[in-house]
Amino acid sequence: MSEYVFNISTPKLELHFEKSEYMALSEESKREIKSNFLFSRTAGAWVSRAKFPNLYHAEKVAEKLGLKNGGKVGEALTFAEQMERKAERAENRAERYESRAAKSQNRGEQLQKPIDDMRGDIAFFTQPNVNTSAGRAFANRREKMFAAYKKGFEEFKKSEYYAEKAETARQTAQSTKPTDKGFICRRIKDAEKAIKQQQENLERSQERLKQIESGTEFRNYLGELITAEMVANSIEKTEMILDNEISKAVYYHQCLEELGGVEFSQSNIKSGDVIQVTKWGTCKVVRTGKVNATVQILVGGAAGSTFKVAYAEIEKIITAA
Numbered sequence: 661m662s663e664y665v666f667n668i669s670t671p672k673l674e675l676h677f678e679k680s681e682y683m684a685l686s687e688e689s690k691r692e693i694k695s696n697f698l699f700s701r702t703a704g705a706w707v708s709r710a711k712f713p714n715l716y717h718a719e720k721v722a723e724k725l726g727l728k729n730g731g732k733v734g735e736a737l738t739f740a741e742q743m744e745r746k747a748e749r750a751e752n753r754a755e756r757y758e759s760r761a762a763k764s765q766n767r768g769e770q771l772q773k774p775i776d777d778m779r780g781d782i783a784f785f786t787q788p789n790v791n792t793s794a795g796r797a798f799a800n801r802r803e804k805m806f807a808a809y810k811k812g813f814e815e816f817k818k819s820e821y822y823a824e825k826a827e828t829a830r831q832t833a834q835s836t837k838p839t840d841k842g843f844i845c846r847r848i849k850d851a852e853k854a855i856k857q858q859q860e861n862l863e864r865s866q867e868r869l870k871q872i873e874s875g876t877e878f879r880n881y882l883g884e885l886i887t888a889e890m891v892a893n894s895i896e897k898t899e900m901i902l903d904n905e906i907s908k909a910v911y912y913h914q915c916l917e918e919l920g921g922v923e924f925s926q927s928n929i930k931s932g933d934v935i936q937v938t939k940w941g942t943c944k945v946v947r948t949g950k951v952n953a954t955v956q957i958l959v960g961g962a963a964g965s966t967f968k969v970a971y972a973e974i975e976k977i978i979t980a981a
Contacts, residue, residue, distance in 0.1 A: 664722035666712070667703075669734035671900075673718045675706040675727060685725075692721050713901055736900075739907040740914070743836045750833035757826035761819045768815030775809040837915065841972035842938060844916045849951075851909035858902040865895045916972070924974045929953055932981025938973045945981075 662677040675697060682690070696718045697706035708718040722729075737745065778784045789799040838844050868878060869891045878886040916922065926948045929935070933945040935955065940962070943955035952968040 662726075663728040663730035664719075665730040666715075666732045667707075667734045668732050668736045670707070671712040671736075672710070673697075673708040673715050673722065674703060674733075675722060675725070676704075676730070677727065689725060692724070696721050713897055736903070739904060739911040743911065747833045747836040750829045750836070754826045754829035754833065757822045757829060761822035761826060764815045764819035764822060768812040768819060771808045771812035771815060774805045778805075838912075839919065840938065841916065841919055841922065842970045844912050844919070845922070845970045845972040847912045848909055848916070851905050851912065854905040855902065855909065858898055858905060862895065862898045862902065865891055865898060869895065922972045924971045924977075926950060926953075926971075929971065929974065929977070930981050933977055934958070934979040935977050936975040937969050938975055940969070942978060943969075 662681060664673055664675050667674055675693065693706055697708050700707045708715060710718055789795060869888060872878065872888045872891060880886055929945060929948055931945050931947050935943055935945060937943045937955060940957055941960060942958045944958055946954040946956055946966055952970055954966060954968050956966045957963050
């Protein structure tokens with residue numbers, strides 16, 4: 661049955677229909693699908709490029725195609741599980757690229773082997789073309805060998821390209837588990853800010869739903885009537901976003917604890933302290949705040965510059981004020 665579903669595990673929208681149905685679509689519809697979806701052989705469906713909660717355009721395409729809403733499939737993953745899956749996919753990509761790099765390297769060597777084997781045979785390289793049956797056969801053979809030799813360079817370039825892609829994928833796999841305390845603290849701060857915002861949105865939506873159910877009418881900016889079903893759907897989406905942000909905050913708090921937590925704060929960092937800051941080296945504390953400390957760089961090309969650092973980025977106190 662032709663339908664679209666929301667895969668909670670991904671979390672993306674999927675379009676499910678037969679190939680014959682896709683082929684029967686207009687060129688405009690095909691362009692809209694390709695613009696918002698990518699075909700996945702693993703899922704056997706067109707999977708949205710965007711993730712929740714940015715699925716507005718993908719949903720509009722599905723509705724425009726007249727597909728039935730098949731609801732939700734899959735199970736929600738914690739943020740930690742999402743990061744593990746991301747690392748696993750990146751690792752698999754790296755292995756595929758490394759395999760392709762090795763194959764291209766091998767093909768390049770095979771293509772250039774006939775010429776390499778002739779190294780030292782001066783006559784082979786200097787013999788002029790002779791317009792006889794044997795001479796033409798030799799010239800054709802030599803030209804094919806040179807052509808293969810040139811193709812070998814193309815294979816070596818492919819090998820380098822795939823090797824670079826593999827390295828990038830490896831870095832992605834490794835970077836899914838952050839080790840920079842400053843980065844982690846910023847992600848915690850972002851998540852906590854988002855949690856507060858979504859909680860406020862949830863409270864407003866719940867209050868609006870009560871008012872609608874009691875007879876109050878609301879309209880959107882287009883003048884269209886806002887129904888209880890629309891608000892209920894909004895509440896459901898807000899709850900999903902809220903759950904993910906809470907899961908994200910928990911994940912980064914765990915990462916921070918694994919790195920030893922935050923040792924310094926406004927209670928033990930004072931103005932005038934000379935400290936060691938991650939990435940910036942030796943700095944002097946200008947003033948302290950509840951969340952950040954303002955410091956001045958003492959050494960290096962940026963010496964004299966002042967900026968704010970998170971307490972988590974302070975590695976040690978070199979000299980107390």
